[in-house]
């Protein structure tokens with residue numbers, strides 16, 4: 437554990453933040469929390485101790501490390517550079533880590549705001565979902581200065597199985613974009629395969645057993661085919677979040693001149709799922725869209 441980090445402020449106790457902050461409390465750190473909805477903070481304190489504060493600035497006061505895990509770019513701005521944001525309370529020499537999936541532009545903006553105040557900054561989006569956050573098995577993709585990464589890494593390893601510095605500020609978000617680009621087309625491919633198996637009168641479970649160890653195998657196939665075949669989507673990573681992420685990818689691709697035709701198409705398929713009422717369904721619900729073309 438780094439000698440110079442004993443007090444941590446954690447901002448955003450949602451599906452991901454709640455267990456992540458719990459791992460830091462479990463490591464014996466003094467954890468000061470802020471959550472917009474107070475009930476969630478009260479529930480966290482009842483389990484883990486620590487203290488709750490009325491604003492991000494208050495939570496961040498005296499903290500060596502401030503960790504943020506909220507929704508999107510604007511949410512991060514509100515809790516960091518906003519009027520009661522964490523930067524108002526942070527001292528020179530402290531460190532800000534943002535786990536929100538956000539744009540690389542926001543990372544550059546926060547990096548500049550932190551440099552002005554001599555605060556370290558890492559953009560550090562995660563993958564692995566609620567289960568990864570709870571079991572401490574997240575993949576954490578970081579952007580920032582090597583010295584800041586070295587300081588934060590032992591703490592991030594409390595909930596991250598793979599914690600990697602990808603390059604300067606923004607590199608973590610760019611890497612997470614690659615992750616989401618790879619996943620989008622893959623889930624659509626899996627949905628089409630299962631849809632085709634059904635139409636062909638095959639036993640889809642046996643099809644998956646036969647092909648999952650070969651070149652068609654994937655994490656999505658292993659972990660999602662059962663619930664897809666059972667038409668169950670009340671779990672996992674929500675379509676609303678995926679659309680936010682794909683929007684970030686498509687914006688960045690336009691700036692870079694990168695071509696993402698399949699990502700753009702799958703984004704529209706997810707818009708169909710939202711129109712079917714599936715904003716909170718798991719991303720594997722692309723299969724339901726194929727089965728119910730009239731509703732899509």
Ligand SMILES: NC(=O)c1ccc[n+]([C@@H]2O[C@H](COP(=O)([O-])OP(=O)(O)OC[C@H]3O[C@@H](n4cnc5c(N)ncnc54)[C@H](OP(=O)(O)O)[C@@H]3O)[C@@H](O)[C@H]2O)c1
Pocket residue numbers: 447448449450451452453471472473476505506507508510511512514515535536537538562563564565566672673674677
């Ligand atoms: N869930 C996943 O499987 C997963 C996987 C990888 C990455 N992520 C990313 O991780 C981030 C968090 O996801 P999550 O699933 O934990 O979301 P969540 O359960 O909806 O939690 C979001 C948290 O952010 C807070 N928040 C949102 N907007 C805010 C604002 N303007 N001011 C203050 N607080 C605000 C919420 O406060 P309230 O409690 O008041 O609403 C809540 O604590 C997102 O960027 C998401 O894309 C999620």
